[in-house]
Amino acid sequence: MNEFDKPLFIREIIKTSHDMHIKGWTEANGGNISLRLREEFVKEVSAFEPQSDWTSLNGSVPGLANDYFLVSGTGRFLRNISLFPEKNVGIIQLDDKGENYRILWGYEGGSRPTSELFAHLMTHEVRKKESKGVEHAVIHTHTPNLIALTYHKEYTTAEISYILWAHHVECAVVFPEGVFLLPWMMAGSYEIGRATADAMKVHRMVIWQHHGIFASGRNLDESFGLIHTAEKSAEIFIKANILGGVNSKPDLERLQKIAENFGKKLNPDLVKELNSKT
DSSP, X not given: OOTTSOOHHHHHHHHHHHHHHHTTOOOTTOOEEEEEOOHHHHHHHTTSOOSSOOEEOSSOOGGGTTOEEEEEBTTOOGGGTTTOHHHHEEEEEEOTTSSEEEEEEEOTTTOOBOTTHHHHHHHHHHHHHHTTTOOOEEEEEOOHHHHHHHHHOOOOHHHHHHHHHHHSTTXXXXXXXXXXXXXXXXXXXXXXXXXXXXXXXXXXXXXXXTTEEEEEESXXXXXXXXHHHHHHXXXXXXXHHHTTOOOOOOOHHHHHHHHHHTTOOOOHHHHHHHXXXX
16 A cells, blocks of 8 residues: 555544544553445455464454454554554454454554454444444544543443433434443453443443443444544533533433434433433
8 A cells, every 4th residue: 555545444544543642532552443344445455465364353253254344453552543554553354254354454563453353343243233234433442531420420321321412412413322331341351342242232332431432333434423422522511510510401301302303312211211210
């Protein structure tokens, strides 16, 4: 890949990783990105000579068999992707059972896909099915205000979803399904990947308590936008409390009307739980 003639998907990950960095979401080697390549890009990369043998995923994602992914590298700094994409990201191909992967390009200098690879792939498998193939991009990052909320108190999924809906009403339109809050689990483990993917059957964002957030979207712009909107709402909530407390906010009924005005519907299970507490 010529430095001055990068494919669109490389240019997209460069922009997204830069945007994440300037937002302060990617300290050191924090955060990771994966993109399931669209058919037009698969035609471009499938002719690449494999750069590695097959490596076991230590699990199976049959719904992604033979798929190709652009994935950030383990131990790499996302802010450096724009400088050296060939060192900090790579393209991998899954085998026909979704049990192994091999590297087709990138990870120069001895790197490999992110340690959260299987969490990404399990999420991709679920969201590919739930979105009927529309969603292609997964971002995991360390958003400070959303993380701070998980230190504030032991919220439930319904409670934290209402906080985000109510403190920036765009949230009721952008993610009416709410945001799932996953209690602390060990990062990089199969267990956190499985729990995240299970939550993604309903939600497009999962907050990892004391750690960060996972988000899935049609493309990197949408995944970034979901996180950006939720993070902005968390920031508003925190600032309002610094000013002396939240003394004025829309109730659930108003939020439902806002969502309906844009053809959306707030998650009925979360609404039911919230109404039971009032």
